[in-house]
Amino acid sequence: MAWRWLQSHTGKVRHIGDSGTPDWYARRALLRAAVFGQDHEVWTRQPAFASSVTIGVLSAVREDSIVLDTDRGTEFFALSPTTETWLGARTSPSALRPGDPAIIRHRTPYTDLPERRLAERIWARIGRVAGTIVEAYGSEFLVDAHGRERQYVVVPPAASRQIQVRFPRLAPGYLIDVIGTRQRDHLLAVTPATAQPPYHAGHLPAPPMVNGHVAMPVSGSAVWHEPDAEPPGLLGLGYPAIDPEESGTQPVSGTGCVRLPYLSLGTAVRIRNECSGRAAMLPVTSEGVTARQFCDRCVKCGTSPKGRVADLTIAAFVELGGSLEDGCFNATLTTRTG
Amino acid sequence: MLAAARDVQVPLLAAVLITGCAAKTSYLIGARTAGARTGPTASFPLGSRRPAAAALCAIEFALGAGLLVTATYAWASPAALVVRVAVMLLFGTGAAALWVLRARRPDAGCGCFGEFSSTPVGWRVILRAVLLSVAALPLIDAPQLHMPASTAQAWLTLGVIVGEIAVIMALSPEITQLMLRLSHADPCEVREVPIARTQSALYASATWRRYRRFLVTTDAADIWREGCWRFLVYPGVLSSRSVQVVFAVHLTGRGAPVRVGVLDSGISLARGPATAL
Numbered sequence: 001m002a003w004r005w006l007q008s009h010t011g012k013v014r015h016i017g018d019s020g021t022p023d024w025y026a027r028r029a030l031l032r033a034a035v036f037g038q039d040h041e042v043w044t045r046q047p048a049f050a051s052s053v054t055i056g057v058l059s060a061v062r063e064d065s066i067v068l069d070t071d072r073g074t075e076f077f078a079l080s081p082t083t084e085t086w087l088g089a090r091t092s093p094s095a096l097r098p099g100d101p102a103i104i105r106h107r108t109p110y111t112d113l114p115e116r117r118l119a120e121r122i123w124a125r126i127g128r129v130a131g132t133i134v135e136a137y138g139s140e141f142l143v144d145a146h147g148r149e150r151q152y153v154v155v156p157p158a159a160s161r162q163i164q165v166r167f168p169r170l171a172p173g174y175l176i177d178v179i180g181t182r183q184r185d186h187l188l189a190v191t192p193a194t195a196q197p198p199y200h201a202g203h204l205p206a207p208p209m210v211n212g213h214v215a216m217p218v219s220g221s222a223v224w225h226e227p228d229a230e231p232p233g234l235l236g237l238g239y240p241a242i243d244p245e246e247s248g249t250q251p252v253s254g255t256g257c258v259r260l261p262y263l264s265l266g267t268a269v270r271i272r273n274e275c276s277g278r279a280a281m282l283p284v285t286s287e288g289v290t291a292r293q294f295c296d297r298c299v300k301c302g303t304s305p306k307g308r309v310a311d312l313t314i315a316a317f318v319e320l321g322g323s324l325e326d327g328c329f330n331a332t333l334t335t336r337t338g
Numbered sequence: 339m340l341a342a343a344r345d346v347q348v349p350l351l352a353a354v355l356i357t358g359c360a361a362k363t364s365y366l367i368g369a370r371t372a373g374a375r376t377g378p379t380a381s382f383p384l385g386s387r388r389p390a391a392a393a394l395c396a397i398e399f400a401l402g403a404g405l406l407v408t409a410t411y412a413w414a415s416p417a418a419l420v421v422r423v424a425v426m427l428l429f430g431t432g433a434a435a436l437w438v439l440r441a442r443r444p445d446a447g448c449g450c451f452g453e454f455s456s457t458p459v460g461w462r463v464i465l466r467a468v469l470l471s472v473a474a475l476p477l478i479d480a481p482q483l484h485m486p487a488s489t490a491q492a493w494l495t496l497g498v499i500v501g502e503i504a505v506i507m508a509l510s511p512e513i514t515q516l517m518l519r520l521s522h523a524d525p526c527e528v529r530e531v532p533i534a535r536t537q538s539a540l541y542a543s544a545t546w547r548r549y550r551r552f553l554v555t556t557d558a559a560d561i562w563r564e565g566c567w568r569f570l571v572y573p574g575v576l577s578s579r580s581v582q583v584v585f586a587v588h589l590t591g592r593g594a595p596v597r598v599g600v601l602d603s604g605i606s607l608a609r610g611p612a613t614a615l
Binding site for chain 2: 244265
């Protein structure tokens with residue numbers, strides 16, 4: 001998997017051929033250890049893979065199994081009565097159709113048959129759009145996702161009431177964050193992912209002042225984003241506080257409502273899902289521009305502090321035990337800084 | 339003494355009104371929020387908060403300017419009386435509104451001075467509004483604005499002004515917010531530091547002078563940041579081996595610690611088995 005977010009520096013930097021790759025970022029851990037003499041536990045091995053998440057396209061749907069075409073080839077997953085399927089809403093696996101993009105969380109119930117995997121959760125054609133409304137035409141909206149391609153969102157009549165309760169101002173300049181089903185050229189919104197912030201996009205509330213050092217871990221909300229140009233199975237996160245010297249996007253006013261230490265792409269951080277108890281070291285693979293615009297809380301298990309600390313890739317979000325239709329989980333993030 | 343206190347109320351109260359309007363305007367323009375937290379307007383419906391806040395600001399400015407103008411040019415006119423009564427009513431109504439706001443929205447600030455008034459309304463703010471409305475009472479028969487007649491009167495007037503300002507400041511949580519903002523310095527991990535400044539600190543360090551001779555070039559091969567440290571990597575040669583020299587510069591300015599490490603270019607990653615997340 002190739003990570004294409006090269007850094008841009010105002011200083012004099014020569015880029016070596018493999019810069020911006022996992023090996024490149026892993027070597028930074030070695031270099032850091034050469035200075036500080038610490039154990040470079042992470043990212044000196046091959047990047048971790050998601051052991052319980054598979055992303056691909058459905059090629060066959062049977063009564064007791066489904067077949068997925070992935071970048072590793074064709075993969076089979078057994079179904080059971082406990083398999084939960086989402087296609088716009090909770091539904092049965094019989095609603096799935098070949099050709100549907102799907103994300104599967106699976107487990108291996110038989111240790112002596114590791115190749116036999118059971119699908120626990122299936123999300124088909126799930127999508128999400130978060131960003132600033134640029135244009136509004138009745139129930140259709142063009143959204144700028146900041147750093148990603150602009151997306152069209154359509155709010156159907158069946159979902160309009162639910163969405164407008166949480167997003168009362170669906171007008172240009174205001175933020176939106178909805179989850180829905182992917183159509184050919186737009187997202188059909190099904191549910192709001194959060195409540196609309198009262199402030200205009202780009203005019204964020206003043207961040208809290210920090211005295212002393214940033215206390216670790218930092219608590220907040222962890223959300224997810226669609227792959228867009230990223231490899232589908234990428235494990236990583238969008239970090240809301242990329243060093244401004246290497247930020248590749250237009251600066252969004254404010255630093256977000258969570259004060260996080262500035263890091264560079266490729267830095268490893270520890271993220272823990274407080275709802276499931278699962279934790280992992282993940283690399284920063286993108287700049288979480290959209291994440292720092294929202295000062296919302298996640299209420300999946302208790303109420304998190306305000307602010308989004310991580311914008312995870314789909315694979316990472318599901319691997320850490322999150323449910324995509326929920327949109328978030330309460331999270332704590334720890335960086336190795338200071 | 340009382341005469342001196344009466345004489346200074348016009349400029350003092352006008353300054354409070356105009357300053358309040360200016361601070362609110364600055365906050366409203368900067369925030370551009372649909373739900374700007376502007377004191378008593380926080381109790382208004384979302385859509386009417388900004389118009390209400392703008393109207394309040396306009397009233398404050400008009401009354402503050404009106405006080406100064408009528409006290410200078412038309413101090414005995416009906417217009418002057420109207421302005422002064424309006425000021426009294428404004429401060430009295432404000433005190434009552436703050437009392438209600440404290441009960442309905444205990445988390446809301448008074449918004450009296452824009453973003454500095456974000457502290458929840460407490461007894462100090464309400465007492466301040468009450469004292470301002472009491473201070474407005476002598477306005478009714480205040481004379482035309484004039485310079486002090488003697489040096490002694492000038493000192494007395496100055497003393498009254500300083501004393502009244504001190505009381506207002508003592509009852510103003512905004513002062514604490516302002517002092518916090520002026521004295522606060524972000525910790526290094528959240529501070530924006532240009533790369534050029536880091537390089538300048540590096541080149542001025544003894545560590546750079548010691549290792550410079552091993553470097554092949556002064557063009558950094560890689561630069562990245564982790565909180566308070568910025569790392570700069572340069573290719574080098576040491577004992578005929580190709581190496582990478584990495585400098586870690588602490589981002590607290592010139593004289594900050596600079597640490598160094600050397601790694602053979604040939605050392606590759608430990609290729610262990612792939613690990614599950």
